[in-house]
Amino acid sequence: MKIKLLLLAGASIVCAAVAIAAEKGSTKEGSKRSISLPAPSVFLKDGPGMDETRRYCGICHSLDYITTQQKFPKAKWQGVVNKMIKTYGAPIPDKDAKIIVDYISTNYGSGK
């Protein structure tokens, strides 16, 4: 019981902090409202394909899904990217999917 209450309290503090942060970076102009998002917190190694990977692979989840994986062989990364596109509907053109697989297997792969 105590633990649950603590978790609840923790969660509301986080929510309040997010609300405050969002309010700070937001502007209101007539009915138009915009917010500035915080800088991405996951660092991707620089190299060809880094931009495409950052653009497409961070749409649904954090980029640390890439950086914290084991060093998979290229075929496995190809499979992951295919799954994101076919199963989860990631809107990635074929040309960019290829660039992304090359980038990830070069920088976060086993080298095989």
Ligand code: HEC
């Ligand atoms: C359309 C949304 C979407 C996009 C875009 C997307 N993913 Fe995912 N990804 C998911 C979902 C849903 C899961 C599984 C649920 C979870 O673990 O959060 C997932 C899980 C993963 C995992 C965990 C292991 C696994 O196979 O489930 C990895 C690695 C991953 N994604 C990599 C990528 C890479 C690389 C890209 C860019 C090519 C990407 N994702 C783009 C939706 C997406």
